[in-house]
Amino acid sequence: MRALCYHGVNDLRVETVKDPEILRPGDAIVRVRMSSVCGSDLHLIGGYVPTMQRGDILGHEFLGEIVETGADVKRLSRGDRVIVCSLIGCGHCDYCKRDLWSLCDNSNPNHAMMDALLGDTIAGVFGYSHMTGGYAGSHAEYVRVPYADHNAFKVPEGIPDESAVFASDALPTGFMGADLCNIKPGDVVAVWGCGGVGQMAIRSAYVLGASRVIAIDRYPERLRLAREKGGAEVLNYEEVHVNEALREMTAGRGPDACIDAVGMEADSTGITDVYDRVKQSLRVQLDRPAVLRQAIHACRKGGTVAVMGVYFGLIDKFPMGVLMNKALTLRSGQQHGQRYVPRLFELIERGEIDPSYLLTHRLSLEEGPRGYKVFKSKEEACMRVVFSP
Numbered sequence: 001m002r003a004l005c006y007h008g009v010n011d012l013r014v015e016t017v018k019d020p021e022i023l024r025p026g027d028a029i030v031r032v033r034m035s036s037v038c039g040s041d042l043h044l045i046g047g048y049v050p051t052m053q054r055g056d057i058l059g060h061e062f063l064g065e066i067v068e069t070g071a072d073v074k075r076l077s078r079g080d081r082v083i084v085c086s087l088i089g090c091g092h093c094d095y096c097k098r099d100l101w102s103l104c105d106n107s108n109p110n111h112a113m114m115d116a117l118l119g120d121t122i123a124g125v126f127g128y129s130h131m132t133g134g135y136a137g138s139h140a141e142y143v144r145v146p147y148a149d150h151n152a153f154k155v156p157e158g159i160p161d162e163s164a165v166f167a168s169d170a171l172p173t174g175f176m177g178a179d180l181c182n183i184k185p186g187d188v189v190a191v192w193g194c195g196g197v198g199q200m201a202i203r204s205a206y207v208l209g210a211s212r213v214i215a216i217d218r219y220p221e222r223l224r225l226a227r228e229k230g231g232a233e234v235l236n237y238e239e240v241h242v243n244e245a246l247r248e249m250t251a252g253r254g255p256d257a258c259i260d261a262v263g264m265e266a267d268s269t270g271i272t273d274v275y276d277r278v279k280q281s282l283r284v285q286l287d288r289p290a291v292l293r294q295a296i297h298a299c300r301k302g303g304t305v306a307v308m309g310v311y312f313g314l315i316d317k318f319p320m321g322v323l324m325n326k327a328l329t330l331r332s333g334q335q336h337g338q339r340y341v342p343r344l345f346e347l348i349e350r351g352e353i354d355p356s357y358l359l360t361h362r363l364s365l366e367e368g369p370r371g372y373k374v375f376k377s378k379e380e381a382c383m384r385v386v387f388s389p
Contacts, residue, residue, distance in 0.1 A: 002389065003057045003140035004368035009047040012369040017057065020136060020144035025072035028148035030064040030084060034165040035138040037375045037385045039195050040310045043264060044129065045372065049312055051113055051130040059139030060086035060126040061169035063161055066152070075149045082152040084145050085337035086169040088124040088135070091150035102334035107146065108133045122334060139368060141389040153341045159348050165386060166196065166355035167344050173335040174200025174261065175344060177308040180331040181257035183208045190214045190246060190255040190298060191232070192291040194222035196358045196384050197308060198261035202230035203353050214249060216242055218267070221381040229357050238269060243298045254300035263309020266291040289315040296322050307332035361385040
């Protein structure tokens with residue numbers, strides 16, 4: 001089969017690789033119909049995530065058709081149209097039973113690597129380095145899905161592919177960001193980052209009861225979509241002082257909750273941006289935490305900061321004193337997609353959320369390297385590129 005493979009920093013190639021096979025009775029083989037890029041992929045391509053190897057197949061957000069199942073698969077049949085959660089849960093460990101699927105104890109066979117980096121393991125992830133299991137990703141014609149009964153979800157007949165594909169990752173990640181904020185009716189929520197996850201966090205915050213959502217970014221097209229599709233008020237951080245603007249917009253209090261939908265490669269302005277970039281380029285720190293700092297400073301006393309952007313290492317200049325003295329709650333995590341997908345399908349069917357507008361570029365798999373170039377540089381008003389093998 002053909003697949004989009006990693007060969008080094010900013011070096012992607014479409015190659016012919018071996019077809020996946022059923023390895024365990026709980027496996028299924030999915031023929032990929034749509035596979036989306038994701039902002040977290042850029043951390044891999046940029047060399048900020050360790051344990052990537054040449055030839056690794058990228059991609060973790062996808063929709064397809066079941067073509068083969070193992071003997072123990074009961075919920076799925078050949079021909080089913082499914083989305084697959086990007087983080088893999090076994091369905092049996094204590095964390096999966098608690099609906100904390102991204103913390104699965106059993107799906108990451110290389111957990112020792114993650115233990116060494118973070119002190120504990122998270123779930124396996126499709127196409128996301130060997131420390132998260134070394135699983136082949138979805139930018140390919142076929143993909144093996146472990147624990148298929150727990151990770152693949154049949155798509156309701158009335159939901160088109162263009163909406164359903166984002167229920168694999170972008171939508172549940174954004175929804176979980178809003179859910180972690182414990183939103184009360186009338187709350188004001190600020191969202192940093194108007195990419196796919198940020199857009200879904202904006203819409204989800206309204207679904208969960210927010211009265212106002214304020215979106216922060218610098219790209220005019222993304223801010224326009226946040227305003228027109230999400231209903232957010234918008235701030236361009238290159239044109240205003242974000243924290244001062246947020247105070248002014250909230251009668252001096254600050255937002256009730258803040259969502260970091262950017263993560264480890266956050267852009268900012270001024271000397272702190274230079275400081276973070278120098279330290280990251282020297283690998284003194286892996287992450288640029290500008291957004292996290294802003295969110296902690298901006299949030300009202302007693303509020304909540306939810307972190308959905310990916311972080312992997314140590315960060316500097318963390319405002320712990322602000323966090324503690326303002327009595328903030330800090331919540332975070334990789335998305336527990338299996339918890340949210342059934343509810344998200346219902347919201348899509350009712351028209352309360354429609355993520356299809358995230359799809360701005362649909363390309364063939366052979367155009368994969370160009371697709372990531374357009375996505376990374378945000379050319380052509382690109383929000384998400386979806387490959388159709």
